[in-house]
Amino acid sequence: MNQHQKSTGFGGGTATNFPVDEIRAMFPALRKAGDFIFLDNAGGAQVPQAVVDAVANHLVDFNVQRMAKYRHSQGVDRNIEEARESVAMLVNAYRPDEISFGMNATSFIRLVSVGIGKMLANSPEMERDEIVITDMDHDANIATWLALEADGARIVWWKMREDGELHVEDLKPLLNDRTRLVACTVTAHSIGTMVDVARVGRLAREVGAEVFLDCVHYGPHALIDVQAWGCDYLVCSGYKNFSPHMGFLWGRYEALRRLPTFKEDFIPDVPPYKIEVGTFCHENVAGMNAAVHYLEDLGRRFLPAGDHSRREALAAAMAAIREYEIMLAGRMIAVLKKHGATIYGISDESRLNNRVPTICFNIAGIAPQEMAAEMGEAGIGLRDGHMFSPRLMARLGLSMEHGAVRVSLVHYNKVEEIDRFDRVLGEILSRRK
Numbered sequence: 001m002n003q004h005q006k007s008t009g010f011g012g013g014t015a016t017n018f019p020v021d022e023i024r025a026m027f028p029a030l031r032k033a034g035d036f037i038f039l040d041n042a043g044g045a046q047v048p049q050a051v052v053d054a055v056a057n058h059l060v061d062f063n064v065q066r067m068a069k070y071r072h073s074q075g076v077d078r079n080i081e082e083a084r085e086s087v088a089m090l091v092n093a094y095r096p097d098e099i100s101f102g103m104n105a106t107s108f109i110r111l112v113s114v115g116i117g118k119m120l121a122n123s124p125e126m127e128r129d130e131i132v133i134t135d136m137d138h139d140a141n142i143a144t145w146l147a148l149e150a151d152g153a154r155i156v157w158w159k160m161r162e163d164g165e166l167h168v169e170d171l172k173p174l175l176n177d178r179t180r181l182v183a184c185t186v187t188a189h190s191i192g193t194m195v196d197v198a199r200v201g202r203l204a205r206e207v208g209a210e211v212f213l214d215c216v217h218y219g220p221h222a223l224i225d226v227q228a229w230g231c232d233y234l235v236c237s238g239y240k241n242f243s244p245h246m247g248f249l250w251g252r253y254e255a256l257r258r259l260p261t262f263k264e265d266f267i268p269d270v271p272p273y274k275i276e277v278g279t280f281c282h283e284n285v286a287g288m289n290a291a292v293h294y295l296e297d298l299g300r301r302f303l304p305a306g307d308h309s310r311r312e313a314l315a316a317a318m319a320a321i322r323e324y325e326i327m328l329a330g331r332m333i334a335v336l337k338k339h340g341a342t343i344y345g346i347s348d349e350s351r352l353n354n355r356v357p358t359i360c361f362n363i364a365g366i367a368p369q370e371m372a373a374e375m376g377e378a379g380i381g382l383r384d385g386h387m388f389s390p391r392l393m394a395r396l397g398l399s400m401e402h403g404a405v406r407v408s409l410v411h412y413n414k415v416e417e418i419d420r421f422d423r424v425l426g427e428i429l430s431r432r433k
């Protein structure tokens with residue numbers, strides 16, 4: 001059992017009794033798409049009806065500016081504060097005002113990195129000038145930090161091993177009293193590997209460094225816990241978490257209070273206001289709130305009758321999702337192996353606990369682009385290309401032009417969909433014999 005598999009103490013669901021058909025019925029896009037199979041969920045997941053309703057209701061009832069003294073505007077303020085409380089619950093924040101809403105994860109990574117760059121440039125003799133980044137991350141969490149070299153930062157690479165994992169033992173020797181920050185993913189959006197970020201947090205704290213976590217890809221798959229992980233900043237994209245296009249940032253209150261940000265003079269210099277400058281997409285934030293409630297409602301199905309906190313319900317949902325998704329990952333990997341695929345990252349059944357069902361592969365004799373196009377024609381949506389990870393492509397010996405194929409599943413995918421993928425893949429390959 002790794003940190004992402006801790007028992008909730010509530011038994012959770014099991015892969016066999018996971019109510020996938022009931023869940024699918026809650027997602028209008030799945031109903032409407034008929035037998036189309038969504039296997040590109042890492043690029044954005046579908047949303048439940050409750051999220052559609054929350055967005056629509058916000059637009060009908062509250063499509064006005066915040067902070068005025070009339071009913072509609074007060075409704076906007078209330079929706080945003082309720083969403084802040086829900087997302088604080090989702091990540092286990094210390095307090096709701098540690099959550100900021102905005103456009104997407106990339107802009108938040110940039111906002112934090114620019115602030116840290118400013119602090120670096122102003123610190124006496126740049127006493128902590130080292131930033132640790134990885135070659136497994138999305139480029140959003142690499143290029144943004146590399147840009148700080150212009151402010152005098154020294155970049156230190158924590159490299160993935162050949163087994164497709166970031167080993168925390170390899171991080172240890174990279175840390176010292178000059179380390180300012182470790183920026184890493186919680187789970188690779190490309191090859192699906194999970195990282196033991198609680199250990200990253202512990203090691204970083206021992207040398208007085210901060211930790212910035214890219215939680216974009218982990219979010220839909222397991223329970224986020226910023227307190228257990230001991231991190232300082234964390235970003236998510238709502239649209240990967242069964243919500244519309246938006247992003248959010250969590251940061252320790254004190255870290256956010258210190259962080260220099262751009263803001264107009266009339267904005268209070270405190271989080272979240274100093275971060276949420278300008279108007280963001282209020283209706284999508286209402287949708288994010290509904291997405292958290294969706295997960296809670298799902299979690300309550302796995303809990304014994306009685307009173308349970310919102311956080312307990314979320315923990316139960318994510319434990320059940322995790323168990324079900326490990327089963328999906330195993331099935332998909334078995335299919336790919338049967339067809340002779342080269343799987344990048346973890347493919348060993350005994351290590352499925354260290355990955356999510358996001359699987360990157362190639363099959364000899366067929367370019368990723370052809371595979372994706374033929375799958376698309378057969379009604380299966382998946383992704384091909386460089387996965388927005390030039391460094392990882394280089395590590396895997398793949399070209400930016402061709403890259404690989406990625407299938408990414410979430411908890412509304414079914415075994416029957418993997419079976420159809422298996423059949424279609426067989427047909428595509430047999431046409432090439």
Ligand SMILES: Cc1ncc(COP(=O)(O)O)c(C=O)c1O
Pocket residue numbers: 042043103104105106107138140141185187188189214216217236237246247
């Ligand atoms: C792991 C990871 N980090 C960052 C990003 C960028 O997120 P956004 O599109 O919200 O800026 C993505 C997007 O796919 C991602 O998968």
